[in-house]
Amino acid sequence: KNEVEQSPQNLTAQEGEFITINCSYSVGISALHWLQQHPGGGIVSLFMLSSGKKKHGRLIATINIQEKHSSLHITASHPRDSAVYICAVIWVGSQGNLIFGKGTKLSVKP
Amino acid sequence: GAGVSQSPSNKVTEKGKDVELRCDPISGHTALYWYRQRLGQGLEFLIYFQGNSAPDKSGLPSDRFSAERTGESVSTLTIQRTQQEDSAVYLCASSLFFPGNSPLHFGNGTRLTVT
Numbered sequence: 001k002n003e004v005e006q007s008p009q010n011l012t013a014q015e016g017e018f019i020t021i022n023c024s025y026s027v028g029i030s031a032l033h034w035l036q037q038h039p040g041g042g043i044v045s046l047f048m049l050s051s052g053k054k055k056h057g058r059l060i061a062t063i064n065i066q067e068k069h070s071s072l073h074i075t076a077s078h079p080r081d082s083a084v085y086i087c088a089v090i091w092v093g094s095q096g097n098l099i100f101g102k103g104t105k106l107s108v109k110p
Numbered sequence: 111g112a113g114v115s116q117s118p119s120n121k122v123t124e125k126g127k128d129v130e131l132r133c134d135p136i137s138g139h140t141a142l143y144w145y146r147q148r149l150g151q152g153l154e155f156l157i158y159f160q161g162n163s164a165p166d167k168s169g170l171p172s173d174r175f176s177a178e179r180t181g182e183s184v185s186t187l188t189i190q191r192t193q194q195e196d197s198a199v200y201l202c203a204s205s206l207f208f209p210g211n212s213p214l215h216f217g218n219g220t221r222l223t224v225t
Binding site: 030031033035041042043044045048050086088090096097098099100101102103 | 141143147152153154155158160166168169199201203208209210211212213214215216218219
């Protein structure tokens with residue numbers, strides 16, 4: 001059983017749409033990472049969160065510790081945002097072992 | 111400075127051979143991870159090094175897999191007697207400190223094909 005659940009698994013959007021990707025986890029965490037994996041395979045770290053909200057350009061990440069839930073939002077989406085978005089968490093008390101969600105595959109059409 | 115560097119970028123090997131994969135983390139990064147990603151699947155944790163502490167080896171799938179890291183520098187992942195199911199992209203990542211406190215930086219991976 002995967003303890004980090006992402007939804008949706010696949011998402012197709014039109015250029016310009018507002019996009020939300022969700023991540024839920026089952027126990028207390030010390031941090032949550034949002035990662036982006038492009039079709040070529042390279043992985044880039046987008047955000048690291050332990051509380052609240054972070055913004056970088058058109059990307060916004062929020063986390064609700066009480067509800068064990070995080071969201072990644074993309075405003076004014078563009079075809080170059082097409083990628084797999086991965087949520088990863090570090091459990092409280094963990095040595096640092098990251099547990100990954102299965103990813104959300106986003107395709108933005110022009 | 112340079113990012114996380116992995117070598118080789120591609121490796122094709124015959125079943126039963128041993129392979130060694132290398133990861134050069136960003137200089138000064140204390141934490142280093144190895145992951146595996148099979149075709150069309152998610153990331154799978156293999157092993158985690160944090161400074162001079164004993165590594166977390168809980169993700170290694172069998173005793174054919176081992177990894178070493180000297181201090182806070184290069185790490186090597188060794189797979190002995192390779193099997194076809196070992197075919198995957200092997201990714202390395204590093205972070206400055208404990209990854210609950212600092213972002214992760216990923217290498218481009220080594221694509222391993224076992225024939």
